[in-house]
Amino acid sequence: MSVLEVKNITKSFGKTEVLSGINFSLKQGEVVAIIGSSGSGKTTLLRCLNLLERADGGSITVADEVIYDAADTGRHSEEDIRKKRLNLGLIFQSFNLFPQYTAIDNITLAPRLALGEAIKNKTVPAQEKAERLAAITQEAELLLERVGLSDRRDYYPCQLSGGQQQRVAIARALALKPALLCFDEPTSALDPELTGEVLRVIRSLKDEGRTMIVVTHEMEFARRVADRVIFMAHGVIVEEGPAEDVIGNPKSDELRAFLQKASDVNGADDKNTAK
Amino acid sequence: MVLGILTAARGGTGFLDVTLKLLEGFEVTLLLFALTLVFALPLGLVIAFGSMSRFKPLKYVTRTFVWIIRGVPLMLQLFLVFYVPGMLFDLQWPTELFGMPINSRFLAALVAFVINYACYFSEIYRGGIESISRGQYEAGQVLGMSKSQIFFKVVLLQVVKRIVPPMSNEVITLVKDTALARVIIVVEIIMAAEELMSRSLIWPLFYTGVFYLLFVGILTILFGWIEKKLDYFKA
Ligand SMILES: Nc1ncnc2c1ncn2[C@@H]1O[C@H](COP(=O)(O)OP(=O)(O)OP(=O)(O)O)[C@@H](O)[C@H]1O
Ligand SMILES: [Mg+2]
Numbered sequence: 001m002s003v004l005e006v007k008n009i010t011k012s013f014g015k016t017e018v019l020s021g022i023n024f025s026l027k028q029g030e031v032v033a034i035i036g037s038s039g040s041g042k043t044t045l046l047r048c049l050n051l052l053e054r055a056d057g058g059s060i061t062v063a064d065e066v067i068y069d070a071a072d073t074g075r076h077s078e079e080d081i082r083k084k085r086l087n088l089g090l091i092f093q094s095f096n097l098f099p100q101y102t103a104i105d106n107i108t109l110a111p112r113l114a115l116g117e118a119i120k121n122k123t124v125p126a127q128e129k130a131e132r133l134a135a136i137t138q139e140a141e142l143l144l145e146r147v148g149l150s151d152r153r154d155y156y157p158c159q160l161s162g163g164q165q166q167r168v169a170i171a172r173a174l175a176l177k178p179a180l181l182c183f184d185e186p187t188s189a190l191d192p193e194l195t196g197e198v199l200r201v202i203r204s205l206k207d208e209g210r211t212m213i214v215v216t217h218e219m220e221f222a223r224r225v226a227d228r229v230i231f232m233a234h235g236v237i238v239e240e241g242p243a244e245d246v247i248g249n250p251k252s253d254e255l256r257a258f259l260q261k262a263s264d265v266n267g268a269d270d271k272n273t274a275k
Numbered sequence: 276m277v278l279g280i281l282t283a284a285r286g287g288t289g290f291l292d293v294t295l296k297l298l299e300g301f302e303v304t305l306l307l308f309a310l311t312l313v314f315a316l317p318l319g320l321v322i323a324f325g326s327m328s329r330f331k332p333l334k335y336v337t338r339t340f341v342w343i344i345r346g347v348p349l350m351l352q353l354f355l356v357f358y359v360p361g362m363l364f365d366l367q368w369p370t371e372l373f374g375m376p377i378n379s380r381f382l383a384a385l386v387a388f389v390i391n392y393a394c395y396f397s398e399i400y401r402g403g404i405e406s407i408s409r410g411q412y413e414a415g416q417v418l419g420m421s422k423s424q425i426f427f428k429v430v431l432l433q434v435v436k437r438i439v440p441p442m443s444n445e446v447i448t449l450v451k452d453t454a455l456a457r458v459i460i461v462v463e464i465i466m467a468a469e470e471l472m473s474r475s476l477i478w479p480l481f482y483t484g485v486f487y488l489l490f491v492g493i494l495t496i497l498f499g500w501i502e503k504k505l506d507y508f509k510a
Pocket of ligand 2: 044184
């Protein structure tokens with residue numbers, strides 16, 4: 001069963017076409033790494049999937065529900081879009097934790113607000129409120145444990161390292177139980193010594209069987225964790241296949257050049273750390 | 276003794292008499308200050324939303340209005356608000372509101388202050404709101420929050436934290452700006468002191484400074500306390 005079905009997504013900003021017909025799908029439990037040079041449209045693709053950006057053409061189906069179809073020109077209520085978004089989770093490069101809330105409150109905020117609304121709409125009886133709130137908190141505590149931050153439960157984001165903040169952000173996304181998790185360069189804003197802890201969490205999510213899309217510049221990570229790698233350039237998918245094939249045996253000049261540059265950068269890093 | 280009777284007839288000139296007289300004026304100052312805040316703080320937020328509206332006509336009308344109000348001296352606005360309704364429309368400022376007697380001059384001054392300060396506040400709000408990174412809104416969106424949830428639960432407190440310093444400046448300026456109300460004969464503290472000059476007393480005029488200093492001192496402490504309260508997070 002396919003969790004995600006992306007059909008012919010196109011997106012332009014003004015006159016520049018950023019995505020020119022993206023097609024791919026994801027099976028339950030599959031992890032796809034998206035690689036590609038800067039400006040190739042990776043972030044734009046994730047933003048379209050999460051409905052932060054409206055694609056000009058194409059459709060997106062998550063777990064057999066069409067969450068977006070550019071051909072459907074009818075107006076969609078905010079309510080409707082909000083519900084559809086919940087099928088996906090997005091983890092940002094810059095974490096975007098809410099600074100005024102502690103780690104646990106960052107995780108529980110959205111579920112608590114949703115509960116409040118459900119009680120107001122009478123889809124949840126008011127007398128269950130206390131019980132449900134307790135369940136939300138308990139769930140969040142489990143998630144914190146899951147990302148190895150139980151001891152940072154009541155810390156504010158400014159008291160956490162970048163790697164810890166990103167792990168809280170992952171827990172926050174998981175709290176809404178999305179069918180699909182999207183990561184946009186989750187370690188790019190981190191010091192090199194902090195990337196490991198975040199990548200380990202993502203890897204453990206894979207072991208749990210979660211379906212994920214990870215935009216990344218970490219080739220080693222893509223090779224070891226992703227079931228499939230998608231290489232994007234100038235708004236199209238140039239190569240796609242099992243990680244070993246795509247990274248180990250590039251067919252296009254573009255991918256070869258990209259991998260060459262990536263390994264140059266990594267090589268330079270290695271030399272720096274060797275010093 | 277003759278002197279005493281004379282002084283009494285002219286009103287007291289002793290420290291206590293003067294203090295009491297000035298306190299009467301200061302009461303008006305404080306009332307104008309407090310009521311201006313009560314109305315201008317929320318009105319400023321409405322104007323801020325207008326000036327950020329995606330509906331272009333509303334945005335431009337609001338910004339032009341703010342430009343005019345901030346570009347013209349408050350003193351002129353006081354004159355305009357008080358005199359123009361009578362001159363052009365033959366309307367007088369009411370002397371009674373909801374069955375309660377009210378000083379029509381005070382009411383006119385209040386209206387002018389509220390409009391003026393709401394515009395200044397709106398720009399502070401706008402600066403604060405626009406300084407919040409798009410990522411905060413987007414994080415809320417992908418977590419399925421509604422626009423109002425994002426504003427009230429995520430953005431607002433961060434905005435408050437950022438605008439406390441410019442707000443405290445503006446509020447302290449307001450304390451002293453209330454003295455302008457005297458141009459339409461609202462007897463606030465400085466005007467009260469000037470009336471004492473008819474008793475050949477100059478020093479009360481300078482004495483008013485003490486009232487201002489004490490009050491601004493209290494406000495400074497208050498704002499410092501608020502800043503401290505919001506110190507627990509970085510935004
Ligand atoms: N809101 C926008 N308005 C105009 N142009 C945009 C906008 N967002 C992205 N672009 C353009 O779209 C192109 C693709 O951007 P995108 O951020 O998707 O690339 P990317 O593959 O994520 O790059 P990077 O690896 O640097 O993150 C770029 O040329 C960018 O300038
Ligand atoms: Mg990007």
